Amino acid sequence: MSELLIRGARKAYGATLALRRGDLHLLPGEVHVLIGSNGSGKSTLCKIVAGSVKPDAGEVLLDGKPVTIAGPQAARELGIGIFYQELSLAARRTVAENICMPALPVKGGVFVDRAALEAKAARIIEAFADVAGEGFSADAPVNTLRADQRQLVEIMKALATEASILIFDEPTSALDRAQVDRFFEILRQLKAEGRAIVFISHRMDEIFAIGDRVTVIRDGETVGTSKISETDQASVIRQMVGERDDLATPAVAPPAHQAQRSAVLSVSGLSGPGFRNVSFEVAKGEILGFGGLHGQGQSAVMRSIFGADAHHTGTIALNGKQIAMKSPREAIAHGCAYVSGDRSRDGILQGRPIFENVTPIHFLRNQLALARPASLRERAMRPLQALKTKFQGLEQPINSLSGGNQQKVVIARWLIDRPDVLLLDDPTKGIDLAAKTDLFALIRKLAENGMGIVLYSSEDAELLNNADRILVFNSGSVTRELTGADRTRYNLYHAAYEAA
Amino acid sequence: MQQIISTPAMNTSPLKSVLQRFPFVPALIILIALVALNGFFQPRSLSFGSITGLFSTYLALMLLAVAQTYVVFSGDIDLSVGSIVSLVNVVIIVLMEKWGGGGLTVIAACLVGILTGLACGVANGIMIAGLRLQAIVATFATSIFFTGLALYVLPVAGTPAPEAYWMTYGGTYFGIPFVFYVVAAVAIVLGVLARMRLTTQMLAVGDDAMAAFQTGLPVTLIRIKGYVLCGLFSALAALCITGDTASGDPLVGGKMTLYSVAAVVLGGSALSGGAGTVTGSLIGALIIGLINSLVFFVGTPSEWQNLVQGLAILTALMAGILVSRGARA
Ligand SMILES: Nc1ncnc2c1ncn2[C@@H]1O[C@H](COP(=O)(O)OP(=O)(O)O)[C@@H](O)[C@H]1O
Ligand SMILES: [Mg+2]
Numbered sequence: 001m002s003e004l005l006i007r008g009a010r011k012a013y014g015a016t017l018a019l020r021r022g023d024l025h026l027l028p029g030e031v032h033v034l035i036g037s038n039g040s041g042k043s044t045l046c047k048i049v050a051g052s053v054k055p056d057a058g059e060v061l062l063d064g065k066p067v068t069i070a071g072p073q074a075a076r077e078l079g080i081g082i083f084y085q086e087l088s089l090a091a092r093r094t095v096a097e098n099i100c101m102p103a104l105p106v107k108g109g110v111f112v113d114r115a116a117l118e119a120k121a122a123r124i125i126e127a128f129a130d131v132a133g134e135g136f137s138a139d140a141p142v143n144t145l146r147a148d149q150r151q152l153v154e155i156m157k158a159l160a161t162e163a164s165i166l167i168f169d170e171p172t173s174a175l176d177r178a179q180v181d182r183f184f185e186i187l188r189q190l191k192a193e194g195r196a197i198v199f200i201s202h203r204m205d206e207i208f209a210i211g212d213r214v215t216v217i218r219d220g221e222t223v224g225t226s227k228i229s230e231t232d233q234a235s236v237i238r239q240m241v242g243e244r245d246d247l248a249t250p251a252v253a254p255p256a257h258q259a260q261r262s263a264v265l266s267v268s269g270l271s272g273p274g275f276r277n278v279s280f281e282v283a284k285g286e287i288l289g290f291g292g293l294h295g296q297g298q299s300a301v302m303r304s305i306f307g308a309d310a311h312h313t314g315t316i317a318l319n320g321k322q323i324a325m326k327s328p329r330e331a332i333a334h335g336c337a338y339v340s341g342d343r344s345r346d347g348i349l350q351g352r353p354i355f356e357n358v359t360p361i362h363f364l365r366n367q368l369a370l371a372r373p374a375s376l377r378e379r380a381m382r383p384l385q386a387l388k389t390k391f392q393g394l395e396q397p398i399n400s401l402s403g404g405n406q407q408k409v410v411i412a413r414w415l416i417d418r419p420d421v422l423l424l425d426d427p428t429k430g431i432d433l434a435a436k437t438d439l440f441a442l443i444r445k446l447a448e449n450g451m452g453i454v455l456y457s458s459e460d461a462e463l464l465n466n467a468d469r470i471l472v473f474n475s476g477s478v479t480r481e482l483t484g485a486d487r488t489r490y491n492l493y494h495a496a497y498e499a500a
Numbered sequence: 501m502q503q504i505i506s507t508p509a510m511n512t513s514p515l516k517s518v519l520q521r522f523p524f525v526p527a528l529i530i531l532i533a534l535v536a537l538n539g540f541f542q543p544r545s546l547s548f549g550s551i552t553g554l555f556s557t558y559l560a561l562m563l564l565a566v567a568q569t570y571v572v573f574s575g576d577i578d579l580s581v582g583s584i585v586s587l588v589n590v591v592i593i594v595l596m597e598k599w600g601g602g603g604l605t606v607i608a609a610c611l612v613g614i615l616t617g618l619a620c621g622v623a624n625g626i627m628i629a630g631l632r633l634q635a636i637v638a639t640f641a642t643s644i645f646f647t648g649l650a651l652y653v654l655p656v657a658g659t660p661a662p663e664a665y666w667m668t669y670g671g672t673y674f675g676i677p678f679v680f681y682v683v684a685a686v687a688i689v690l691g692v693l694a695r696m697r698l699t700t701q702m703l704a705v706g707d708d709a710m711a712a713f714q715t716g717l718p719v720t721l722i723r724i725k726g727y728v729l730c731g732l733f734s735a736l737a738a739l740c741i742t743g744d745t746a747s748g749d750p751l752v753g754g755k756m757t758l759y760s761v762a763a764v765v766l767g768g769s770a771l772s773g774g775a776g777t778v779t780g781s782l783i784g785a786l787i788i789g790l791i792n793s794l795v796f797f798v799g800t801p802s803e804w805q806n807l808v809q810g811l812a813i814l815t816a817l818m819a820g821i822l823v824s825r826g827a828r829a
Contacts, residue, residue, distance in 0.1 A: 052714045072716035088714040090707035092775045093700070101704055102716045104697050111695050141520055157715075 001028035001194035002063055002079055002164045004049070009058030011044050018044040020220035022058065026165065026196045031187055033207045033228070034200045036217035037240055037493065038294055038458045042200050043085050045217070046169045049198075050082040051075035076102060081163030085170045085200075087154045091143040096121035098142055099156045124156045127186060131178045148174040155183060166190065167198040172206060173295070184210050202293050204233050204497050216240055237497065241489040263320070264452035265336075265421045267305065270314030274300035275476040278314070282421065282452040287443065289467025290456035291482075292496045296473040298456040299340075302423045305454075306338040307331040319420060332364055337419035339411055341429030341458075347410040354401075355380060355394035357409050362416040383415035384408070388438050404435025411439070415446075422446065424455045428462060440466050460492055472496055523768035524780030526820040530766075531783050534790040542797040552677045556670065558789035559679055560585070560741035564756055565763035565781040566690065567733035571726045572764050573699070575706035575773025576628060576635045578727065580643035581734045581760055584620045585753025587646045588613040588738035590654035593661055593748030601662025614735045620646060621731020625724030643757070650750035657749035661742055669743025682740065690778050693729075702726050706773025759788055766816055787816055 009022035019041040026032050034042050047053035049060070051069040060067055062078060069075050075082075089098050096118055097104075105116035121138050136149050145153070151174045158166060172180050187197060187210060201207055207214065208228060215225040216239040223239050263281040270278045275297030282288045290298040304311040307325040316325050318334050325331050328338070340347055349357050358380040377394060384391070389408040391401060398406055407427060414422065424443070428436045443466065447453050457463045463470060464487055472480040472495035480495035482488075519525060538545040564581050571578045592613040599605035624642055628635045671678050693699060701722050705712045713719045734753075741752060761771075766784030769776025791812040800808050 050714070072714055073718065076716050082714075084711075084714055088708075088711040090704040090711060090774065092707050093704060097700060097704075101700075101712075104700060106697055110697060112697050112700055144520075 003027055004165055005061040007059050009048050009055045011055050017220055023222040024215055028196050029191055029194045030212040031191055031197045031199050031210050033211035033214040034198055035214060037460050040217050041220040042217055043169050046167050079164040081158045081161030082167040083154050083158040083169055083171045089142045089153060092141050094139050094141055095153050096138040098153050099124055099160050102161055124160050128152055128182055131182045165196045169200050172201055202497055218242055237493050266317045268315050270311055272304050272311030278478055280471055282454055284450045284452055285447050287447050287453045287455055287468050289463045289470035291463050291470045291492055292473035294458055297476040298473050299425050302425045306336060306423055335420040337414040338423045339427050341426035353395045354391055354398055354409055357398045358413050361413050379416050383412035387412055387442055404431035407431055422451055422453045426456055426458050524777050524783055527767050527780055527783040530816050530819055531787055538790055538794050554789055556679045556744055558785060560737040561759055562782050562785040563733050563737035564760040565785040566778050567730040568760040568764050569778050569781040570729040572769055572771060573702040573706050574723050574726045578730050579639040579757055580646055582753035582757035583643040583646035584617055584734035585738040586750055587650040588616050588735045589742050589752050590650045590748045590750050591616050593659050594653055596662050597659060603664055606665050610739055617731040617735025618728060621728040625727030629720045629723035654748050654750050659748040661746045666743055666746035698725055703774055763788055
């Protein structure tokens with residue numbers, strides 16, 4: 001069985017340094033936990049080992065011998081299997097086909113050996129049969145499955161490789177208790193067989209239940225490795241946070257008398273798919289942060305406030321007036337704005353000029369059917385310039401801009417007519433540092449002018465540096481509110497990483 | 501992004517699961533309706549002779565729809581299929597004429613034609629999957645190039661096919677028209693292809709190319725193979741159309757390209773890739789054929805025929821969507 005050593009792995013995506021110096025020493029017969037906050041580079045390190053990302057620098061030694069991992073296929077031949085955090089499933093293929101996809105059984109050289117495929121899949125499904133839940137079967141297409149069931153398929157797919165090195169990048173985030181227990185039983189068995197296992201999870205209880213050693217990674221750098229038996233939760237979190245506390249002094253002092261200030265947005269008892277019983281108020285001029293691990297309900301809450309997704313119960317009021325928020329159209333009419341980090345899905349009008357990308361909300365809010373191009377152009381230019389957007393002309397297609405400038409165009413769209421509430425759903429995803437700085441400066445200025453702002457960011461530092469108050473989400477509920485001097489990395493991690 | 505709180509399992513209605521497995525069922529229903537309508541307006545259209553005629557005319561489109569399906573499987577598209585048909589048509593016509601038009605030379609010319617189609621497919625595949633050009637634009641450009649080649653090979657339409665060729669295509673052997681032997685052979689080939697690993701891999705690539713890459717599939721090679729299959733079936737379509745028209749025409753396939761795309765969509769395949777069946781595309785091509793003959797049978801004045809035909813195809817598309825949507829609800 002194999003021993004893996006990675007030294008000085010480095011990977012940059014454009015201006016973003018995803019991994020600065022990744023080190024990992026993986027031994028046969030251990031479950032090696034990798035932990036670090038969102039965006040610290042864990043997945044990038046895993047993908048380098050799995051061959052789907054090419055590192056810019058660094059060396060990989062397998063059983064002491066230097067190897068280059070040319071691609072996912074090469075990694076598999078070296079005996080490396082992986083569970084991808086974002087899953088690698090073909091949604092319209094069946095469970096059995098997906099499990100066997102990395103190495104489809106073949107007969108006659110070119111034909112799929114259905115019998116072998118089904119037998120192989122059945123053997124692996126069997127291990128999860130009683131916890132997989134209703135609707136899970138070998139011939140069900142993956143897109144008919146629930147989120148937890150899809151995650152099980154990805155687990156089975158990794159197991160089916162029978163690799164001696166197995167990497168699991170957040171395999172348990174959607175699983176229920178019984179499913180996790182079953183998965184852990186299997187991990188223990190694999191460990192006993194001498195396989196080397198990397199396990200990433202944000203749940204402290206899971207880490208301490210299954211791990212042998214833990215490697216902490218912070219801002220793209222491996223900080224250290226320790227035995228699980230010789231460490232505890234508090235010291236792991238301290239290692240993740242580091243000595244420094246990089247909470248900048250907030251650009252402005254948090255509003256002093258929040259109680260007296262009028263709430264522009266108040267939400268109470270909101271429940272829906274992915275979140276339950278969420279209540280909060282946003283005051284005029286306040287930046288309220290949503291914190292916590294990825295996908296704990298932050299986006300879902302914002303999208304349902306904006307009417308893009310439904311909610312079951314609860315009320316939403318803007319400026320004290322209760323509103324049903326059945327569609328984004330209604331939300332926009334009442335002065336609500338939403339900017340998503342997923343620009344290509346929620347933001348830009350693909351292939352259209354900047355001009356058309358800036359003006360649609362203006363048309364909608366003023367119910368314009370006709371407009372004078374000259375005056376409209378001037379209105380469009382003003383917010384674009386205020387945001388320091390770099391572009392050649394309003395007729396330039398939006399796709400030719402960099403990510404940061406595309407996002408500025410999307411934000412400019414909302415600023416022609418000022419909204420009362422601005423919902424920012426991980427707005428800086430994939431944009432460069434300079435653009436981020438501009439963006440946050442602008443957001444603060446908007447708040448000072450009386451807008452109420454809700455900010456979710458998958459990067460904790462952004463949240464700590466820019467939000468006046470932070471609500472920490474965990475499993476769909478708000479579990480903690482951090483205000484004033486409580487807004488520290490330590491507190492944020494603690495609340496986020498607790499078992500809910 | 502993963503969701504912590506799982507959404508409840510979607511309950512699958514029986515109709516939906518049938519559609520999942522056989523996405524061409526709506527197309528089949530439309531086809532049956534069209535057969536009935538044809539029979540109603542022109543009872544003779546259901547005779548053996550008329551059906552044979554329908555197949556000999558539309559076999560080329562059926563094969564072209566098959567060709568298109570194999571690139572659509574992996575999320576690509578090929579707008580040059582029609583021009584490949586034209587090119588192969590003029591290549592075999594010119595060769596058969598040059599070589600004298602005897603039995604063996606006909607077969608030799610057909611083989612060269614098939615190789616031509618394969619070469620076109622390889623060129624498209626390398627350009628799109630290898631060099632990462634946009635499929636729509638790149639194949640639009642190659643379609644102009646292939647048409648140019650066809651015009652170079654045979655500048656004006658009209659050279660007739662040798663008798664041995666079209667007599668065979670239109671002939672009857674052991675009481676069964678030749679086209680049905682072709683249909684049977686094609687059915688067998690398609691059945692074999694459906695069981696190949698390549699088909700599953702192409703569908704996985706079309707479903708999510710990134711996921712397929714991470715899974716370790718050779719994505720570029722798989723997409724190239726899709727284009728090669730597409731070239732092959734385009735060449736076979738050219739052989740059929742040559743049998744039907746019995747002459748060379750450097751522009752004969754031009755109009756067929758978008759019909760092939762329409763047939764694929766009518767047959768229930770997703771243009772975004774990852775889902776579909778070749779059977780559906782065959783049915784889609786027959787739907788287009790039957791619409792054309794129906795337009796004729798109901799006695800539409802010639803200046804209205806295009807308009808009615810377009811409306812009928814739109815109606816068929818909408819009917820297909822309504823049936824699938826009804827099943828989903
Ligand atoms: N394909 C990509 N393009 C651009 N930036 C990326 C890409 N993948 C990851 N990143 C960035 O690299 C950093 C590390 O990401 P990741 O390895 O996914 O972290 P983790 O898994 O620890 O949350 C993040 O800031 C992320 O935004
Ligand atoms: Mg990750």
